[in-house]
Amino acid sequence: MRKLPIGVETDYEFDSYQWVLKTLKLFSNIFGNNLFYQPRYEYVRGEKLIIKLVDLLNENRVIYSQIFFPLQFDFIDDPKILEEELEMFAKSWRKDILYSPKLNQLKTIKLTIPENYKLLSISKFLFSPKNQKEVFELIIADWNDEIYEVLEKNKDASLFIINARYTYAFIVAMWLKSPIGSLIELVIKIAKP
Amino acid sequence: MNNEFPKLSSKEFKILQLLISNGEMFGLEMIESSEGELKRGTIYVTLQRMGDKGYVESREEPRTHPEIGIPRRKYSATGLGERVYQTNLKAQEFFNSELAWGGIN
Numbered sequence: 001m002r003k004l005p006i007g008v009e010t011d012y013e014f015d016s017y018q019w020v021l022k023t024l025k026l027f028s029n030i031f032g033n034n035l036f037y038q039p040r041y042e043y044v045r046g047e048k049l050i051i052k053l054v055d056l057l058n059e060n061r062v063i064y065s066q067i068f069f070p071l072q073f074d075f076i077d078d079p080k081i082l083e084e085e086l087e088m089f090a091k092s093w094r095k096d097i098l099y100s101p102k103l104n105q106l107k108t109i110k111l112t113i114p115e116n117y118k119l120l121s122i123s124k125f126l127f128s129p130k131n132q133k134e135v136f137e138l139i140i141a142d143w144n145d146e147i148y149e150v151l152e153k154n155k156d157a158s159l160f161i162i163n164a165r166y167t168y169a170f171i172v173a174m175w176l177k178s179p180i181g182s183l184i185e186l187v188i189k190i191a192k193p
Numbered sequence: 194m195n196n197e198f199p200k201l202s203s204k205e206f207k208i209l210q211l212l213i214s215n216g217e218m219f220g221l222e223m224i225e226s227s228e229g230e231l232k233r234g235t236i237y238v239t240l241q242r243m244g245d246k247g248y249v250e251s252r253e254e255p256r257t258h259p260e261i262g263i264p265r266r267k268y269s270a271t272g273l274g275e276r277v278y279q280t281n282l283k284a285q286e287f288f289n290s291e292l293a294w295g296g297i298n
Contacts, residue, residue: 135237141263142221172234
């Protein structure tokens with residue numbers, strides 16, 4: 001039986017996307033392979049990170065919420081120590097979840113960082129924030145919208161075609177935004193009669 | 194004075210045509226309305242370039258509860274975009290007309 005996707009909604013008010021990904025990756029190590037991570041982009045400057053587990057297919061109800069303060073980790077320069085701290089934090093988080101009566105019913109939470117967010121972290125590394133915001137994030141937004149639209153109609157629907165289509169679209173966009181891709185496009189444009 | 198007018202690519206022309214006839218649209222809506230002319234991999238790159246040229250403008254559309262996720266952008270044609278579209282349309286009509294093919298004797 002296919003498990004319902006459970007989303008993790010985050011309201012992070014700090015500018016460290018990689019940090020959130022890393023934290024959630026640690027969570028996914030603890031919870032198993034299936035942490036479904038759905039970040040919200042609210043770039044209000046501040047100091048807190050709110051993580052909510054959201055049941056995406058059941059009226060989006062929030063089933064768990066946790067607030068923590070990432071700045072306490074920001075001052076740790078040593079990546080190993082940071083990892084240990086995060087791991088300890090993630091373990092305590094897991095403990096809280098296990099004690100939550102609502103989540104006790106959900107023994108097999110599907111927790112995963114979707115592949116498309118991994119692609120987004122690649123494009124963030126390669127391209128400017130402007131390109132990230134005006135091109136790549138929008139492809140991911142459409143990708144997720146199509147996934148939810150399909151799953152709302154049929155929870156068991158195959159997402160293979162959508163994932164393949166958008167992975168291709170994402171790669172095409174990265175190619176077009178790359179210097180070589182832009183150059184080839186320009187040459188084709190000039191060569192056209 | 195430069196007498197050349199800005200020429201639109203077929204994708205740019207289609208985007209402006211959709212935006213002028215439908216008003217504000219999301220990228221995905223444009224793809225769906227274009228009957229295969231606009232693709233998922235190229236539309237946002239094209240829209241970004243058109244934005245840089247001043248043909249389109251966009252605004253972030255925040256998700257409303259209970260939706261979550263990355264906010265999408267709604268696009269609309271600017272005054273300049275509309276003028277460039279009309280000019281290209283007229284040029285295309287002229288090119289396709291008998292006049293362009295020496296039909297008047």
